[in-house]
Amino acid sequence: xxxxxxxxxxxxxxxxxxxxxxxxxxxxxxxxxxxxxxxxxxxxxxxxxxxxxxxxxxxxxxxxxxxxxxxxxxxxxxxxxxxxxxxxxxxxxxxxxxxxxxxxxxxxxxxxxxxxxxxxxxxxxxxxxxxxxxxxxxxxxxxxxxxxxxxxxxxxxxxxxxxxxxxxxxxxxxxxxxxxxxxxxxxxxxxxxxxxxxxxxxxxxxxx
Ligand SMILES: C[S@@+](CC[C@H](N)C(=O)[O-])C[C@H]1O[C@@H](n2cnc3c(N)ncnc32)[C@H](O)[C@@H]1O
Numbered sequence: 564x565x566x567x568x569x570x571x572x573x574x575x576x577x578x579x580x581x582x583x584x585x586x587x588x589x590x591x592x593x594x595x596x597x598x599x600x601x602x603x604x605x606x607x608x609x610x611x612x613x614x615x616x617x618x619x620x621x622x623x624x625x626x627x628x629x630x631x632x633x634x635x636x637x638x639x640x641x642x643x644x645x646x647x648x649x650x651x652x653x654x655x656x657x658x659x660x661x662x663x664x665x666x667x668x669x670x671x672x673x674x675x676x677x678x679x680x681x682x683x684x685x686x687x688x689x690x691x692x693x694x695x696x697x698x699x700x701x702x703x704x705x706x707x708x709x710x711x712x713x714x715x716x717x718x719x720x721x722x723x724x725x726x727x728x729x730x731x732x733x734x735x736x737x738x739x740x741x742x743x744x745x746x747x748x749x750x751x752x753x754x755x756x757x758x759x760x761x762x763x764x765x766x767x768x769x770x771x
Pocket of ligand 1: 566567577578579609610611612613630631632633636657658659660676677678681682
């Protein structure tokens with residue numbers, strides 16, 4: 564999948580053109596604190612795309628770092644953050660499967676929206692290991708999992724992303740290094756995604 568080409572041709576149906584509404588609702592709810600995330604957290608957003616969700620974290624005082632493999636969209640994300648006068652956010656052009664050396668134990672929270680589903684399923688365990696590596700002990704992996712059953716697949720029937728995300732897929736990938744904390748309904752989902760997405764939170768097990 565050539566992600567940059569998809570951005571260049573405007574073929575980006577995943578982009579909601581603003582902060583993800585269920586994330587806005589979650590940030591307003593105080594749920595992050597209940598999950599043990601500090602009020603001024605170091606937050607990573609893998610596969611951040613145009614970086615809309617970075618804005619929501621930064622505006623609350625978190626130090627947020629986005630990662631995306633598509634170089635053009637990284638520049639675009641930086642431009643949008645500057646345009647919106649957002650401070651405390653960085654965006655790096657990186658493969659999320661190669662973060663552990665540079666960013667080991669740097670984050671209190673890793674937030675995933677449609678990065679997990681963008682990866683070919685056989686890469687999910689490797690991705691979960693990267694998440695575990697960049698989280699501090701007891702840091703939180705928080706995923707707004709999409710597309711979940713009963714989503715029946717892409718309208719065009721293609722084999723590429725988004726790959727279906729089942730509850731057991733998340734557990735299979737993340738259970739090795741994380742303990743399950745909670746799952747709960749997503750509020751204010753975009754109409755086309757309502758009923759197909761749900762929050763999951765896992766906590767990084769302390770290293771020995
Ligand atoms: C479905 S899009 C979601 C983008 C963003 N989260 C959003 O909701 O608008 C998936 C994003 O992950 C990026 N991506 C895919 N594979 C990646 C990888 N291996 N490393 C870093 N980013 C990746 C793509 O470039 C794309 O921006």
